[in-house]
Amino acid sequence: MGHVSSTLAPGCAHCGLPVPLARKAPPGDAAFCCDGCATVHAVLNEHGLTRYYTLAKEAGDGRPAKVTGRSHEELDDAAFTARACAPLPGGLLATDLFLEGVHCAACVWLVEKVPSMVDGAIEVRLDLPRSRARVVWDPARARLSDLAVALDRLGYPVHPYRGGRAAALRERENRELLLKIGVAGAVAGNVMAIAFGLYGGFLHGIEPEYLRLFRFTSLIVALPSVFWCGATFFLGAFRAVRARSLSMDVPIAIGLSAGYAQGAFNTIRSTGEVYFDVVTTLVFLLLVGRYLLKRRQGSAVEAAELLASLSPSSARVIDGDVEREVPLEALVPGMRVAVRTGETFPADGRIVDGRSSVDLALLTGESRPVEVVCGDAVHAGTVNLGGRLEVAVDRTGEDTRVGRLMRLVEDSARRRAPIVQLADRIAGRFVAAVLALAGVTFAIWWHVSTQLAFDHAIALLIVTCPCALGLATPLAISAAIGRAARAGFLIRGADVVETLSQGGRMILDKTGTLTTGELTILRFWGREEVRALVAAAEAHSSHPVARALASPHPPAMGPVEIEETQGGGIVGRVGRHALVAGSPAFFAARFPVWPDEIRDRVTSWSGEGMTPVVAAVDGAVCAVFGLGAPLHGDAREAIASMRKLGYEPSIVSGDHPGAVAAVAHALGVPPDRARGGASPEDKVAAVIEGREYARVVMVGDGVNDAAALAAANVGIAVHGGAEAAFSVADVFVTRPGVARLVELVEGCRHTLRVVKRNLVFSLAYNVIAVGLAMTGLINPLVAAILMPLSSLTVIASSSLARSFAPYRRLPWR
Amino acid sequence: MAVMFVLLPAALLFAAAAVAVFAWAARSGQFDDLETPAMRILGDDEPKKPSERRMVD
Numbered sequence: 120m121g122h123v124s125s126t127l128a129p130g131c132a133h134c135g136l137p138v139p140l141a142r143k144a145p146p147g148d149a150a151f152c153c154d155g156c157a158t159v160h161a162v163l164n165e166h167g168l169t170r171y172y173t174l175a176k177e178a179g180d181g182r183p184a185k186v187t188g189r190s191h192e193e194l195d196d197a198a199f200t201a202r203a204c205a206p207l208p209g210g211l212l213a214t215d216l217f218l219e220g221v222h223c224a225a226c227v228w229l230v231e232k233v234p235s236m237v238d239g240a241i242e243v244r245l246d247l248p249r250s251r252a253r254v255v256w257d258p259a260r261a262r263l264s265d266l267a268v269a270l271d272r273l274g275y276p277v278h279p280y281r282g283g284r285a286a287a288l289r290e291r292e293n294r295e296l297l298l299k300i301g302v303a304g305a306v307a308g309n310v311m312a313i314a315f316g317l318y319g320g321f322l323h324g325i326e327p328e329y330l331r332l333f334r335f336t337s338l339i340v341a342l343p344s345v346f347w348c349g350a351t352f353f354l355g356a357f358r359a360v361r362a363r364s365l366s367m368d369v370p371i372a373i374g375l376s377a378g379y380a381q382g383a384f385n386t387i388r389s390t391g392e393v394y395f396d397v398v399t400t401l402v403f404l405l406l407v408g409r410y411l412l413k414r415r416q417g418s419a420v421e422a423a424e425l426l427a428s429l430s431p432s433s434a435r436v437i438d439g440d441v442e443r444e445v446p447l448e449a450l451v452p453g454m455r456v457a458v459r460t461g462e463t464f465p466a467d468g469r470i471v472d473g474r475s476s477v478d479l480a481l482l483t484g485e486s487r488p489v490e491v492v493c494g495d496a497v498h499a500g501t502v503n504l505g506g507r508l509e510v511a512v513d514r515t516g517e518d519t520r521v522g523r524l525m526r527l528v529e530d531s532a533r534r535r536a537p538i539v540q541l542a543d544r545i546a547g548r549f550v551a552a553v554l555a556l557a558g559v560t561f562a563i564w565w566h567v568s569t570q571l572a573f574d575h576a577i578a579l580l581i582v583t584c585p586c587a588l589g590l591a592t593p594l595a596i597s598a599a600i601g602r603a604a605r606a607g608f609l610i611r612g613a614d615v616v617e618t619l620s621q622g623g624r625m626i627l628d629k630t631g632t633l634t635t636g637e638l639t640i641l642r643f644w645g646r647e648e649v650r651a652l653v654a655a656a657e658a659h660s661s662h663p664v665a666r667a668l669a670s671p672h673p674p675a676m677g678p679v680e681i682e683e684t685q686g687g688g689i690v691g692r693v694g695r696h697a698l699v700a701g702s703p704a705f706f707a708a709r710f711p712v713w714p715d716e717i718r719d720r721v722t723s724w725s726g727e728g729m730t731p732v733v734a735a736v737d738g739a740v741c742a743v744f745g746l747g748a749p750l751h752g753d754a755r756e757a758i759a760s761m762r763k764l765g766y767e768p769s770i771v772s773g774d775h776p777g778a779v780a781a782v783a784h785a786l787g788v789p790p791d792r793a794r795g796g797a798s799p800e801d802k803v804a805a806v807i808e809g810r811e812y813a814r815v816v817m818v819g820d821g822v823n824d825a826a827a828l829a830a831a832n833v834g835i836a837v838h839g840g841a842e843a844a845f846s847v848a849d850v851f852v853t854r855p856g857v858a859r860l861v862e863l864v865e866g867c868r869h870t871l872r873v874v875k876r877n878l879v880f881s882l883a884y885n886v887i888a889v890g891l892a893m894t895g896l897i898n899p900l901v902a903a904i905l906m907p908l909s910s911l912t913v914i915a916s917s918s919l920a921r922s923f924a925p926y927r928r929l930p931w932r
Numbered sequence: 933m934a935v936m937f938v939l940l941p942a943a944l945l946f947a948a949a950a951v952a953v954f955a956w957a958a959r960s961g962q963f964d965d966l967e968t969p970a971m972r973i974l975g976d977d978e979p980k981k982p983s984e985r986r987m988v989d
């Protein structure tokens with residue numbers, strides 16, 4: 120072998136990632152890792168936007184740019200304009216677009232520079248957490264597609280923002296609630312300030328005209344807080360009573376109205392006590408709790424909507440000699456569509472021109488790319504890996520295989536039994552007890568004096584106002600869900616946290632869940648030099664199998680000349696050697712004589728679900744590679760930890776049974792708990808069968824898992840999956856690795872411990888407070904101090920909890 | 933102490949003004965996105981023109 124040069128390649132001039140050998144540039148010139156980065160780099164230089172690189176360096180987070188080269192004509196469609204664009208004064212139009220790949224301050228800067236690149240673009244404002252850009256343009260000077268193309272050429276693929284109306288509605292509700300919190304907070308603060316004057320008077324004496332001034336002012340100021348900001352509690356209580364049940368809102372509503380009414384009565388009569396400070400503080404704290412909860416839930420819903428926006432929205436229809444883009448809805452059977460490398464098929468159909476390989480992983484769980492030629496069927500939702508294909512459309516929309524699967528998913532979701540929440544169960548009993556005790560207090564003190572009976576019963580209702588109790592569960596869980604989102608877990612609801620912490624059966628998908636989605640060399644037999652020769656040769660090919668065989672920095676082997684042949688192989692020269700590498704079928708035609716060692720390995724490795732690749736050097740068959748998707752490095756420990764956390768793991772996969780058995784063996788899952796070749800319907804059946812014995816947690820990533828995710832008690836969709844899986848799952852895990860599942864379950868268990876701690880504390884507080892109130896020992900000063908103190912304790916306990924310990928990196932950016 | 937009859941309504945007027953400003957901010961969407969504006973400030977800072985730079989040096 121010649122000298123080995125191992126100098127590290129300088130990174131891509133755009134994103135800094137390693138540059139493949141085939142793209143090496145002469146020293147001094149910029150080299151790029153992919154066409155996307157090269158395009159973006161050129162666009163930035165052309166428009167004088169190179170400041171991006173200064174900003175991006177500060178963010179320290181390079182990513183290869185993705186440029187789709189779409190024309191985005193579908194955005195200029197009159198129907199789209201009418202549905203999604205809002206007219207502004209001056210003849211301008213505005214709409215929201217979803218941008219893929221925005222993740223840092225440099226992206227914000229670059230996206231908002233689009234008006235300097237496109238004449239007629241007025242303004243672009245990016246909302247980074249939602250990956251949403253609001254664009255304003257002048258239809259007389261530019262089309263929306265011009266802006267979309269500019270954004271695409273900057274490396275941010277553009278999608279129309281789906282679910283815009285729901286998002287707008289949520290935003291309006293959010294603002295309305297925020298406004299109510301602001302008013303309630305201002306009122307509570309001012310009434311509290313006045314109340315200090317009253318407490319001073321209570322201790323040191325006060326002249327009657329000031330007493331009346333303070334009380335009447337409080338009465339008027341508290342009015343909007345109770346009846347406008349607090350209206351939601353009265354509505355909730357009314358709804359609960361009409362449905363013949365008791366919710367948290369009932370004692371809150373009774374406490375608020377009784378407290379305010381009694382205060383008003385005493386103010387007018389100039390007798391007794393007033394509780395305006397307590398009442399207004401209560402409204403404020405309860406609203407803050409609700410706002411936090413809503414915000415958390417909102418962010419999970421938004422994540423699901425963004426994923427829905429990612430699915431293809433247009434298709435390239437071939438019309439004679441020209442290609443034009445049409446919205447997906449306009450696609451009908453019989454049309455011919457072009458699908459380029461890396462794109463998702465927009466419909467089911469048959470290939471009429473071209474050959475390629477297709478990634479079916481999301482639809483069937485098959486980890487090997489499948490070769491397709493003219494006449495083969497392809498399905499919507501799968502990805503074209505190889506080259507450009509022309510497809511005659513057979514079925515579109517809901518009639519496609521994915522469409523039918525999604526209907527199955529909806530049916531499964533509808534069957535799911537509702538889970539009664541922990542807090543609601545406790546609250547119902549607690550509310551009944553408080554109302555009964557208030558009645559008892561009133562009856563007992565009635566014999567002493569009417570005024571005292573009213574005072575003590577209302578004091579009891581207010582001091583036990585389930586403020587701390589009401590906050591205990593939602594606050595602990597919403598704080599945990601918020602921390603979980605930062606740690607990369609998007610949790611859809613509070614009940615999920617409770618269910619996940621209890622253990623049961625965990626059914627795992629294999630492809631993409633336990634294994635990484637990418638092919639690598641799992642086994643090799645032959646001399647190391649052959650391996651290096653193949654790596655050097657395959658570095659010049661872009662076929663997915665070739666990418667697995669090529670090493671990122673191959674040693675210099677001399678000049679490389681290779682030819683890729685149709686049918687799965689390469690033929691050529693590397694340095695002084697003649698090299699052939701390819702699939703066994705490709706080899707059988709060329710080399711009739713194989714050594715037994717190689718023939719045996721090809722057979723046994725195929726049986727284990729691997730893709731064998733054979734290599735010949737200088738005319739002799741001398742090496743064999745076994746390619747497959749490797750396990751996540753942390754999978755074995757993670758499965759062992761899962762057992763300790765009370766889960767019985769099993770594997771159900773659509774992949775080759777041999778591959779599934781090999782993975783089960785490596786993970787220590789018993790063979791009878793590992794099943795391969797399972798259809799989506801089989802997965803649902805496995806989940807439903809499991810639910811007869813225990814809680815079932817389903818973990819998966821593909822469209823083929825979606826129905827099972829919906830049927831399970833909790834469905835977890837993992838990193839890199841299909842949008843169908845995300846839309847039905849209860850949890851999305853946004854970082855790769857199996858250990859994330861352990862973190863998730865541990866976080867949920869810890870959260871539930873915090874909830875229980877909060878509940879125990881607030882129940883203890885309430886028992887003591889009830890005792891004091893019934894015996895008539897509570898005066899307004901004590902009540903006013905105790906009530907917020909108990910709430911503050913619960914808030915502190917929830918926010919300082921360590922469940923889902925924060926990570927520095929933000930998720931999904 | 934009669935000044936209380938003036939001071940208390942005056943203080944409440946200030947509070948009402950603050951609430952009005954908050955209402956405008958909430959309704960016009962100032963609190964919708966709490967993250968991006970903090971990053972926008974990084975990009976606003978264009979490099980100085982050569983003439984200005986010389987004056988500073």
